[in-house]
Amino acid sequence: MALLEVRQLSVRFGGLLAIESLSLEVKEGEVLSLIGPNGAGKTTAFNAITGYLAPVSGEIFFNGEKISGRKVNDISARGLVRTFQKTSVFPNRSALENILIGLHLSSRQSPFAIMLGLPSVAHDERALRGEAERILGFINLSNKKDEPASALPYGEQRLLEVAIALAAKPKLLLLDEPVSGMNPSETASFMAKLAEIRALGITILLVEHDMKMVMGVSDRVVCLSQGRIIANGTPAEIQRDPEVIRAYLGERHRRAIG
Amino acid sequence: MRASLIAAGLLALATLPLWLDNPYILHVLIVTGIFIIAAMSLNLLLGYAGQLSLGHVAFFGVGAYASALVSLGFDISFFTLKPKPVWFAMLCGIAAAGLCGWLIGRIAFKVRGAYFVIVSISFVEVVRLVAVNWVELTQGPMALNNIPPLNLLGFAFYKKPENYWLMLAVALACFFLVRRLVRSKAGRAMIALAENEPLAISVGVDVTKTLVLAAVVSAAMAGAAGALYAHYVRIVDPDVFLFIYTVTMVIMVVTGGKGTLAGPIVGGLLFGLLPEGLRALAIKPELQWIVYGVLMVLVVYFLPAGIVPALKKRLAWLS
Amino acid sequence: MDQFLQHVLNALMLGGTYALLGIGLTLIFGIMRVVNFTHGELYAFGAYMMYAFVMLTGANFFVALALAILLGALLGAGIELLLLRRLRGADIDTTMLVMIGAWIALQNGEQLAWTGVAKSISNPFPAAPLVIGPVSVAWNRVFVLVVALSLIAITYLVIQKTKLGKAMRATFQDRDTAALMGVQIGHIHTVTFALGSALAAAAGALLGPVFVAYPTMGDLAASKAFAVVILGGLGSIPGATLGGFILAMAEELGAGYISSGYRDAMSFLLIIVILLFRPTGMFAQKERIG
Numbered sequence: 001m002a003l004l005e006v007r008q009l010s011v012r013f014g015g016l017l018a019i020e021s022l023s024l025e026v027k028e029g030e031v032l033s034l035i036g037p038n039g040a041g042k043t044t045a046f047n048a049i050t051g052y053l054a055p056v057s058g059e060i061f062f063n064g065e066k067i068s069g070r071k072v073n074d075i076s077a078r079g080l081v082r083t084f085q086k087t088s089v090f091p092n093r094s095a096l097e098n099i100l101i102g103l104h105l106s107s108r109q110s111p112f113a114i115m116l117g118l119p120s121v122a123h124d125e126r127a128l129r130g131e132a133e134r135i136l137g138f139i140n141l142s143n144k145k146d147e148p149a150s151a152l153p154y155g156e157q158r159l160l161e162v163a164i165a166l167a168a169k170p171k172l173l174l175l176d177e178p179v180s181g182m183n184p185s186e187t188a189s190f191m192a193k194l195a196e197i198r199a200l201g202i203t204i205l206l207v208e209h210d211m212k213m214v215m216g217v218s219d220r221v222v223c224l225s226q227g228r229i230i231a232n233g234t235p236a237e238i239q240r241d242p243e244v245i246r247a248y249l250g251e252r253h254r255r256a257i258g
Numbered sequence: 259m260r261a262s263l264i265a266a267g268l269l270a271l272a273t274l275p276l277w278l279d280n281p282y283i284l285h286v287l288i289v290t291g292i293f294i295i296a297a298m299s300l301n302l303l304l305g306y307a308g309q310l311s312l313g314h315v316a317f318f319g320v321g322a323y324a325s326a327l328v329s330l331g332f333d334i335s336f337f338t339l340k341p342k343p344v345w346f347a348m349l350c351g352i353a354a355a356g357l358c359g360w361l362i363g364r365i366a367f368k369v370r371g372a373y374f375v376i377v378s379i380s381f382v383e384v385v386r387l388v389a390v391n392w393v394e395l396t397q398g399p400m401a402l403n404n405i406p407p408l409n410l411l412g413f414a415f416y417k418k419p420e421n422y423w424l425m426l427a428v429a430l431a432c433f434f435l436v437r438r439l440v441r442s443k444a445g446r447a448m449i450a451l452a453e454n455e456p457l458a459i460s461v462g463v464d465v466t467k468t469l470v471l472a473a474v475v476s477a478a479m480a481g482a483a484g485a486l487y488a489h490y491v492r493i494v495d496p497d498v499f500l501f502i503y504t505v506t507m508v509i510m511v512v513t514g515g516k517g518t519l520a521g522p523i524v525g526g527l528l529f530g531l532l533p534e535g536l537r538a539l540a541i542k543p544e545l546q547w548i549v550y551g552v553l554m555v556l557v558v559y560f561l562p563a564g565i566v567p568a569l570k571k572r573l574a575w576l577s
Numbered sequence: 578m579d580q581f582l583q584h585v586l587n588a589l590m591l592g593g594t595y596a597l598l599g600i601g602l603t604l605i606f607g608i609m610r611v612v613n614f615t616h617g618e619l620y621a622f623g624a625y626m627m628y629a630f631v632m633l634t635g636a637n638f639f640v641a642l643a644l645a646i647l648l649g650a651l652l653g654a655g656i657e658l659l660l661l662r663r664l665r666g667a668d669i670d671t672t673m674l675v676m677i678g679a680w681i682a683l684q685n686g687e688q689l690a691w692t693g694v695a696k697s698i699s700n701p702f703p704a705a706p707l708v709i710g711p712v713s714v715a716w717n718r719v720f721v722l723v724v725a726l727s728l729i730a731i732t733y734l735v736i737q738k739t740k741l742g743k744a745m746r747a748t749f750q751d752r753d754t755a756a757l758m759g760v761q762i763g764h765i766h767t768v769t770f771a772l773g774s775a776l777a778a779a780a781g782a783l784l785g786p787v788f789v790a791y792p793t794m795g796d797l798a799a800s801k802a803f804a805v806v807i808l809g810g811l812g813s814i815p816g817a818t819l820g821g822f823i824l825a826m827a828e829e830l831g832a833g834y835i836s837s838g839y840r841d842a843m844s845f846l847l848i849i850v851i852l853l854f855r856p857t858g859m860f861a862q863k864e865r866i867g
Binding site: 071073081082088092100101102105111114117124164168 | 434435438439441442443444445446447449450453454456457458459460461462463464465471475
Binding site: 304310365368369371372373375376377379380381383384387388391501505508512542544545547548550551552553554555558559562 | 610612664671673675679680681682683684688796800803804839842846853
């Protein structure tokens with residue numbers, strides 16, 4: 001069964017119909033990449049799927065349940081979590097606190113228990129702290145746990161972003177250009193990290209421009225252009241697809257490949 | 259070292275009425291303490307949850323009026339209430355203020371940023387005008403007089419020392435309440451909303467629930483301060499809703515350090531005791547306010563995070 | 578019916594000045610994103626300047642009016658240059674707090690300078706009102722309406738037809754792009770604040786002689802200005818104009834037919850109700866000013 005099902009999705013953004021009648025599926029356990037030239041509608045699709053934008057028409061199903069029209073935090077609670085194109089952390093909080101916030105859904109403290117200072121709260125806090133440190137270790141930032149997030153170098157902030165999303169215990173993780181701005185060695189280590197995330201059983205939907213990364217990690221690739229899907233297949237198939245080459249890589253390249 | 263200093267400080271505070279022989283200073287401390295409680299409550303909403311609420315004195319005033327009215331009893335055309343014991347009236351004051359907080363919380367969710375500032379100011383003004391004009395209930399500008407003091411097991415809180423201890427007990431309780439909230443899931447959710455809302459909701463934070471919780475707790479606490487005020491000063495008039503008192507609370511929180519636990523205390527002490535110092539120098543009240551205004555601007559320029567964070571950088575043991 | 582017409586006439590005069598207040602604030606709020614707490618104080622300043630010139634130095638009424646408006650502009654520019662310049666890019670609570678500090682300092686300064694006693698300002702118009710059928714209107718109020726409408730028209734033309742106005746509109750829409758296109762954002766901010774303050778001072782200078790001048794008069798004026806901005810939508814001059822007249826009408830009718838004590842509550846209630854149903858204001862057009 002498909003974990004995520006998008007049916008005939010149309011989304012308006014900035015006065016235009018940014019996505020038109022888009023249908024796609026993400027199967028459980030796979031890594032699907034969404035590619036396409038700038039303005040093709042990739043981030044808009046992300047925003048619509050995760051509830052930041054309301055679709056004009058169409059439906060979205062996650063794990064068999066309809067999520068289109070629901071609030072963002074409701075969708076996240078069901079296991080669909082995203083990262084953002086522009087670096088998004090809690091700047092004045094330490095790295096550890098950032099992840100603690102990410103663990104929001106895992107915590108069961110009621111306001112009354114908190115205000116009364118019940119021992120269950122302290123117990124929960126200890127457990128959360130342990131979990132946060134474990135996640136911080138997973139992305140190799142344990143030594144930075146008390147650093148304010150804004151003080152971290154760019155590459156580490158992007159890793160922290162992914163860690164925050166992981167803390168929310170996603171079944172499906174939507175990564176929006178996770179390696180943009182990273183140098184080749186940072187990108188390579190991120191690709192390895194992605195494999196580890198996948199090994200945890202998390203399904204991944206990826207938007208990326210870095211073709212090496214896309215071809216290296218994906219099971220399937222979907223290409224968007226001007227709000228519509230123009231190709232859908234394995235990385236090898238996509239690389240050879242003339243439509244993709246024309247829309248994305250440019251006329252010159254197509255002629256060069258022959 | 260730090261623990262013993264704090265313990266010594268608390269001991270001095272707790273025994274103050276026993277060794278301080280000046281009723282006027284004791285009075286100033288009680289009123290300052292009440293304002294600090296209000297400032298701590300504002301800090302939760304403004305400092306931690308990042309909501310630009312400039313109507314905070316509404317909660318204080320509603321708490322004061324509700325508590326006073328329930329303890330005095332009232333008679334309006336369709337409803338009569340017999341006077342109730344003060345401890346019960348105070349709880350009513352807290353509940354009434356909390357209800358207003360719930361209303362504001364729901365509005366905060368819909369109306370954001372600068373617009374919310376305007377709504378919060380307007381809300382207080384409406385409440386103030388109701389207090390002035392609904393004379394049947396509130397006596398309008400003629401004020402509610404002879405409000406009874408708290409009475410526990412036959413002991414009436416008429417004098418200053420017992421009111422001081424009452425204030426101190428409530429202040430400590432509120433401090434620990436805020437501290438617990440801030441170091442918990444709920445507090446982190448508030449801070450997350452203030453720092454990066456899109457990210458906060460992506461990890462499951464419910465904006466409405468979080469803002470409403472912050473507003474209700476904050477308002478109830480301010481209402482408690484208002485109730486304390488009503489039964490200590492024992493007169494309440496619509497001037498309690500004047501914008502200038504909200505400004506005072508905001509100054510206390512911001513100069514002290516918003517988003518820190520000690521900030522409202524430091525700010526409260528500074529702006530609670532400063533008027534007395536200036537009065538001792540025989541400075542006109544208008545000049546005094548000008549000094550406040552200038553001081554606020556200076557703090558914003560030179561210590562934008564407030565006094566406590568600036569001190570923290572120098573002294574590693576203040577928390 | 579006569580009473581109703583009388584209310585309408587009163588509302589017209591008030592509405593014109595409310596519109597001036599609102600336009601000034603909507604420009605400042607819209608272009609600079611500053612919650613301008615000193616707006617009311619500029620209104621009081623205008624009134625007190627009229628008092629100073631007309632009553633203390635015996636100057637000509639109309640000259641005094643022009644001077645009051647000019648000085649209002651200068652004071653506004655001064656506030657912007659002295660206080661707000663350094664805060665460009667700071668978050669909204671920081672600027673808000675600075676404006677509150679300035680408001681406290683200004684109001685108490687005015688209190689110190691003029692004392693708390695209300696001051697009346699004489700005007701050169703005939704005392705006998707103009708009678709039109711069943712209703713009468715005082716000449717000084719007619720003057721107020723005429724001047725207010727003229728100032729509104731001038732402001733509108735400046736925003737729509739001049740190069741300066743174009744730069745202001747561009748800054749309102751997208752500050753960063755405007756800066757990239759060569760607009761000097763600093764100058765625009767100073768001019769905007771000066772213009773907005775001048776309009777507030779004008780409102781005060783016009784209404785001061787009609788009522789009286791007292792130190793806290795600015796507070797009520799400020800709240801009405803905010804109500805008008807919200808009614809009319811941020812950045813909209815036609816909206817603020819319409820909003821000014823609607824608010825005046827609501828106040829007049831409310832005071833006349835419901836209760837005068839709650840007259841001032843009208844503006845606040847309107848603000849709350851409108852924002853509850855339309856969180857971005859009634860005629861909100863986020864894309865344009867003018």
